[in-house]
Amino acid sequence: MEEEFIDSASDNQAPLLEIGDQPSRDFLELFAKLDPTINGEIIEKAWKQYDTISQQIILEGSSSVWMACAFFTSVWKSTPIGHQELICHYSLLKLIELCKVSVLDFFDKLNKWADMILATRRLLDFVNRVQSNLAVSAVIFKKFLPIFRYAFAQQKPSSLEKHLTSAELFEFIWLFFITMRKQLPANNEDLMNSYNLLLCVVDYIYHAISISRLKNHLNADFDKSKTPLEVLCEKFEGASLDTKHLSTHWLNPKLLRLVIENLIPFDIVEDKFNNFTAIRKAFEQLYERKMSARSEVDERIFLKPLLTFGDIIFSDKFEEEAISVLSGDLCQYINNDFLIKFSSQNCLAKLNAPEKIQPPTEGKSYMITPDTVCQNSAFYSDMKLIERMDELLSISRREGKSFNFDFVDCQGNPREYIAEQVHIFGQKFLSKVRKEEEESNERESSDHSLNQIQLEKYVADIETLFYYLLQKILIYDQQKALAMGLEMNVDLTAILQSSEFLVSIYICAADLILWVNEDSRTFRWITEIFTDNVAPLEFYRIFELIVRADTSFSREMVKHLNQLEECVLEELVWTTDSPLWAALQNSRIVEQFGESSSVPSSQILSKFTGNLQRNKSDLTPQIINFFKKVYHLSAIRLTDLFERLRISDELTKRKIWTLFEHVFRTKIILLKDRHLDQILMCCVYIITKVCSLKIAFQDIIFHYRHQPQASSNVYRNVLMRMDLIDKKEDPEQTEREDLIRFYNKIFVPIVEDYVKKLYPSGPESKENVFPLISMPKTLVNPLSPRKVIGDRINVIPLSQYSQTIARHRSTRRFDIYKSPSKDLRTINAMVNRGLPTYGGQKLVYNYQ
Structure with a gap:
């Protein structure tokens, strides 16, 4: 029977699809x-x-x-x-x-x-480099136009063949520049170096023409009190010292070296333009060789308007047409702002890279500012995130002084204890960062070094955000309980003095601050700091509370929090040292999806109290809620895979889900030190295999990679041991192979017998010895929060205990999917008629 399940792609992987033998x-x-x-x-x-x-x-x-x-x-x-x-x-x-x-x-x-x-990352870097080089050229070309018009005079075309026109001179200087730019050392073709090189090239040509027979091309109004290079730097805000250094120590020696190698004529170093055609041809050959070898766009594309409109160097029309040629179809020039759509998004990231030296102040005129960036760019989004976080922190600092916990029902003021805990958390954070800094200094390398000022600012911002989140959660808890008709009958002292609750908020605040500031430290790095304080199984619940509370977070921030919650549910909670395994050791089985806990919560924050009651499966309500979230997340991801793989048969879907629930209820050890997605993909493949669907494991992996949470580490690095791992042993050092080998060697032997009962063979066999479980509906998540959309209107999920809530006599209830449409029409009619009171009291509409 094993032969039916084994995937042969583990040793000799076949292509995903049948490829045509011959190109079209x-x-x-x-x-x-x-x-x-x-x-x-x-x-x-x-x-x-x-x-x-x-x-x-x-x-x-x-x-x-x-x-x-x-x-x-x-x-x-x-x-x-x-x-x-x-x-x-x-x-x-x-x-x-x-x-x-x-x-x-x-x-x-x-x-x-x-x-x-x-x-791969290397290929993406190559593509970005090709685009950014063209973007830099576009910026430099726009700066070249006023420089040329200032240094040289306009010459009308002549009938004499040997006469050098302004257009030809302009073309040659641009060719000279882009050729020498290709000779710059690697990673030195950025905007600053390119602009300095342009000034050097213009100075070089200006000096050569001044001692030749082509002096009529020079502008008579050019300032002659200083050297041409000094005048150009002063007039066009160039970096004078850097430009002189580049001209003396790189450009001139490089030209001499090219002459020695017979790549350009000797006339160029003697400042002679007698054989202009030969010089230009040599530069063209040198440029084309470099350009084609690097698969870059020919930067002479900006000169195309000269071929179409003639000698229009000194016309404003030339500047517009030269840049817009990149947006057109090379025949029609569309008037489009290329710099905003292309240059700013590619150059700005390089200019603002932290490892790059900031340009001098006199170079501001050719710096691309954030004001020129397209508002849809990634840079703009990052700026908005930082601005939004700064706004929230400012609000919190203003309100922090008046926040004394007077509105919550607790014995005494817990501020002193909370402040002490926050100080301890901050010291642990500082200690971890400083230890890494010391280690990186010993290695003389660091991927995310912070100076003392930045570090202190991080800690201060995390503390401010911590109090902001804590305040919002408590206020929301009170308002929500009142809106649901519940009394605040739980003393919150135990909750506010719970280290698990406080450190959970601190972890969330720390991650948000680091994420908004684009720090390379990850969520997993933060959780490792506070491993002794709280386990992922315990702090994942804080994300739901924060999202529920009206924290005024942006969509990107809420999305990031949801991703963190999924990270915990799919991987962090399944590690060997997780308290989940101790909770499951003496319990019976995990409940099926949809089975409810027998203990209704009386208050939102009560899940953080220490009074844990047992239900029929010997699991606490908190553990059961955790499994419900995992089930729901699994159902969403499986549904997405079904759509991508085009699995439309409901029977097949039910078999896959039945097998998945079987693994969760009886073979949950498979998840230890592994990833939830690994089990999901294995369940999908083994059922499609026995159902004779033509779906290869590589197909499943391919479509999995298009899911938003996908990571190559999931299917390339899977634990291959089933025995219990010693806590002292690093799971990363144990034997690990790819997902297909894990499927063949471990997953198939464990679930084989159960799969046979789901799909028995033989003439007298009856299909489905076990009843199949239907896929859960994922349209509405009963555990997901819903945001308050107005002062008098709340939208909350319909749960078991909400049905027994004593409603205020002035409320009108409407249950989505259950209440008849006439109830909604009644509510709308009351709103439209503007009935403001019931016995002199204002109506409160609570939609559930």
Whole structure:
């Protein structure tokens, strides 16, 4: 029977789909036009990549641009690591023109293609580098125009063949600049260095023309009291010292070296322009060789308007058309702000990188400011998050002094105890960070170093946010209890003096502060600090309380909190040292999805009290609520996988869910030191295998990777031991293999007998020895919070205990999915008639 379940892909993994043996005619014609000498192996790799993705995903628009994207990435993948040049030299601009799309459209498609092929970090960095280099060139080109107009005079075209026009001079200086820019050392083509190089090149050409027969090209109004380079730096806010250093110690020696290597004529270092055509041709050859070897866009694209409109260097029309050429179809120039949509989003990240030296103050004119960034960019979103958090912290600091816990029902004022605990938490946080700083200083490297001022600010912000969250939770608890008709009959002293409750809020506050400030420290790093104070099984409940409370968090913040809760439910709670295993050791079985706890909560915060009652399965209500959340999360992810895998048969879905619940109720040891998604994927595959569905394990993994929580570590790093691991033994050092081998060696032997009963074989067998369990409905989560949408209207989940709540006589109740529509019409009629009172009291509408 085992042969039916084993997945052969573990040893010899087959491709996800059947790939066409031969590239299509359109595919071959496209690259034959690009370069007939392209290596056939690269063409084959590009075709396989394109054909695989085109079968899996509907590609919008022209197919040629997607073929070009496949070729672009295949060339990079075929190049051995460490090579400075790509294995295949070709013109990216020519390829884009053959596809009949704009440059911006191509890069937009390329970014989507990188997502579809699950590009590695190195490939993504390469794609970003190509785009950012073009973006920098666009910025520099716009700065070059006023510089040229100031240094050189306008010359009208002449009928004499040997006459040098302004357009030709402009083209040559730009060619000179982009050629030398390609000679800069790696990672030195940023905006600052490029702008300094432009000033050096203009100074070099200005000096060469001043001693040649072409002096008529110089502007007579040019300031001659200083050197040309000093004048240019002063006039256009360049970094004078850096520019002089670059000219003396890099540009001039580099030109001499290129002459010695016979790459450019000797005339260029003698400041002679007698053989201008030969000089320009040499620079063109040198530039094209470098440009094609790096798969970058030809930056001479900005000069195209000169070919269309003639000698318009000194016209305002030229500046508009030169930049908008990237947004058009290379024939029609669309008036579009390229800098906002492209340059700002790519250059700004590099300019603002913390490891980069900040530019001098005199260079502000060519710095891209946040005001120029498109409001839909990632940078803008990050700025809004920081601004929102600063606003919340400011509010908390203003209200903090008046927050004395007078409104809560507790004996005495717990502020002193809470302040003491918060101080202890802060010291543990500081101690952990400082220890890492000392270790990183010994290694002379650090991924996330903080100076003392930043560290103190982090701790202060975490403490402020802690009190803000605590206040909102307590206020919400009181308001919610009153809205539900409950009395505040629980003394909150035990809760406010519970270290677990306080440290849970502190963990949440610390993670939010680090996340908003884009610190590289993760949520798991924070939880490890407070392992002695609270376990993930205990503090995950705080996320629900915070989301329920009206904390004024943005959507991104709430989404982040939900992700943290899922992180706990799917992995952190299943570690060997989790208290969950001790709770399950003496209990019977986990309840099925939908079975309710027999102990209704009388108050929202009562889940943090220490009085734990037992129900029929010997599990506390807190543990049962935890399993309900896990069941609900599992149902959501399975439903998504079913849609992606196109599993529409309800019987198959019920078998998968029945097997999953069986694992949870009787074989939960499978989850120890593993991930919830690993068990889900195994359950899906083994049932689809016995149901003869043509779904490979690789298909399941492929579609899993498109889920928002997906991580490659889930299916590449799975624990392969079933015996109990010693707590002293690091689980990371134990034997680990990929998910398919875990499925074959461990999962199949454990569930094989049960699966046989779900799908028995033989002529006299009856299918489904065990009754199948239906998939739970995931449209409405009965445990999820609902936000208060008004001062007098609350929307809350319908739960077991809410049905017995004593309602105020002035309330009108409407249960979604249960109450008839006439009840809702009655409520709407009362609102529309404006009935304000009932016996002189204002109506309170409570929608449940």
